[in-house]
Amino acid sequence: MKKITPNHCLFFVFLFIQTAVVAxxxxxxxxxxxxxxxxxxxxxxxxxxxxxxxxxxxxxxxxxxxxxxxxxxxxxxxxxxxxxxxxxxxxxxxxxxxxxxxxxxxxxxxxxxxxxxxxxxxxxxxxxxxxxxxxxxxxxxxxxxxxxxxxxxxxxxxxxxxxxxxxxxxxxxxxxxxxxxxxxxxxxxxxxxxxxxxxxxxxxxxxxxxxxxxxxNKGDAHYDIFKKIKSPFTVSSFYGYDCADFTFNGRKAKIVKPRRTAEGRPFIWRARFWGVEPQTEIALLDRGFHVVYCDVAELFGNAAAIAAWNKYYAFLQRAGLSKKACMEGFSRGGVYVYNWAAQNAAKVACVYVDAPVLDLKSWPGGKGSSKGSAKEWDTFKKDYGYTSDSAAVTFKGNPVDKVAQIVKGGYPVLHVVGDADEVVPVSENTAIFEQKMQALGGNIQVIHKPGVNHHPHSLANPTPIVDFILKAVGRS
Incomplete structure (x- = not known):
């Protein structure tokens, strides 16, 4: 065994002090x-x-x-x-x-x-x-x-x-x-x-x-999800951040990456209306979230839409993102988000929906106080195999029909609604959904915008929405 001399001891003391100073x-x-x-x-x-x-x-x-x-x-x-x-x-x-x-x-x-x-x-x-x-x-x-x-x-x-x-x-x-x-x-x-x-x-x-x-929140400046995209893609600016546009299983897809990826690699999944009122997504990008999108716009959350999103989620997992998604749906996007979440509870961190359609009979059906949309109602009927209005109004696949599944999932949900919404009336959608959630002990928060119609979506200052999402992923 090599003998340790006093000089060796002095060297180790010096090294310890130097390391402590650097630290x-x-x-x-x-x-x-x-x-x-x-x-x-x-x-x-x-x-x-x-x-x-x-x-x-x-x-x-x-x-x-x-x-x-x-x-x-x-x-x-x-x-x-x-x-x-x-x-x-x-x-x-x-x-x-x-x-x-x-x-x-x-x-x-x-x-x-x-x-x-x-x-x-x-x-x-x-x-x-x-x-x-x-x-x-x-x-x-x-x-x-x-x-x-x-x-x-x-x-x-x-x-x-x-x-x-x-x-x-x-x-x-x-x-x-x-x-x-x-x-x-x-x-x-x-x-x-x-x-x-x-x-x-x-x-x-x-x-x-x-x-x-x-x-x-220093984050990871080296993780690059774009390297996981196998198909050709183009890169453009999404409010200062890199956005990859590509095709995934024949559908348009997008991923926006932050400069520094937050711990756990959280992400928010936009369901519809890409780029509309993006302040929440921008705020989350600033905080290290990714923003993802896969277009299933014409399917109204039916089985084909769910299957397409299941494959996209699997891709996001292979790419290394968090196992739990923060889901975001504007207007009819509420149907897409909740239909997927109801079947994939373990994969959901939270749901944020804005002026959401939760009963397709209200919109686009127009079977209540909303004028609805005849064109979109026909699309809905085609998506679900209905050939008549009388059959379509018996549809039980709406989010308001799936509240028990959603509550069982245990994830928190946030709704932002305009109280004067004439397109997607609150009384026919969020109010019914909220009552059922509360009756079953669900975790729901509703932010009301007095006097606001269907537009504009979101909040000009998205802090309450961002705080809700950060809390859901354990970063409050």
Missing amino acids: QKAVRISCVGNSITAGSRLADPKTEAYPAQLQQLLGGGYVVKNFGVGGRTVIKDCNRSYMATPAYREALKSEPDIVTIKLGTNDSRLPYRLQIDSFMADYKTLIRSFQQLPTHPRIILLLPVTSYLADTMRQTEQAIAKLIRPRIRQVAFEEKLELIDLHSITTGMAAAFPDSLHPSAAGAAILAKRVYEAVI
Whole structure:
């Protein structure tokens, strides 16, 4: 046996100390931005600005530095360029492990919006200046918060929506960078923006919490589900994320992948109306979910539709996604989602449906207060082998007829409905379904939108929906 000398002991002590120092090294986060990052209009920016509140949430393992400068733009060739500031130069010297960039709001105002054609190139220049640092930091782009300004010369919501958010998303798509949508989570929160543009301390807390979630949920940046797709596919941008379009068993299919896949590889399965009111899906992509779709549009949830989805689910399992799907159905998509879930309870994490059709006699049948749709009623009858209305109205394969199976499945369900829905009346669909669920002890939540008809679907601020889904997959 080799003798251990005092020098060996000193070496091991040194190695232990060195390892401990490395292990204890704080993660350095540099927050680049404008006045909202800087904390303008707050009583104490050093404690109330979103970077300061982010530091409070993260604690001692992190060092968060605020490099926000009021009134600054992404656009370089102007008198308010962020890249011309001392704060920018200091940020480059800060040795960051993570860089958050919250710029673009000021580029939407006059006169800077007149130079909007240079925005994307200048944004990429800014991003690459951080990417080239020796620390090779993780870059996270933050979409601008909602603006409540009315002066069209300034940073209005309309200008930001038209000129800024799409360009930031395109930059994220082209550069393959993470995104955080601060716009949707600040929608409908005018009280949190006292001057209609800058958040209060409570508003800044919302931003800090969302960035905190992204920082601590590091995810897997290497998992790539596209490598599991065997058929040819094309890739396009889905609000800044990579979307693969391909054919699966003769049907159109889509998969959108996040930049960093969340633990457990959760996913949300859109049943119908791809791309309509996608704010929930965008929010979940930001959090590491995949979004999947397989078109069975003309089958009204019949046996052929269920069989097609069973095969698609099997493919998703081979590709490595979670064993339990978060199901999402708008309007008639409610029939598809619940019919599949009723037969596949062990494969369902939760169900979110929006203005859902739950009794086909109501829509498209028009056998109640709804006008229905003669064309779609004929399609339904063909799908289920009915040759007459008198036979079709005896159909017992609706979600309202399967509540016992659904309750037995044990998964939570969320309905979002417009109380003034004339197309798919709540009284003929969700109200009946809810009563039956409650009678059997089912886990159902219904969000009512007073005065809203069938459209618009979803919620402008999807936070309640997102929170429901996160809780269902154990990430609340």
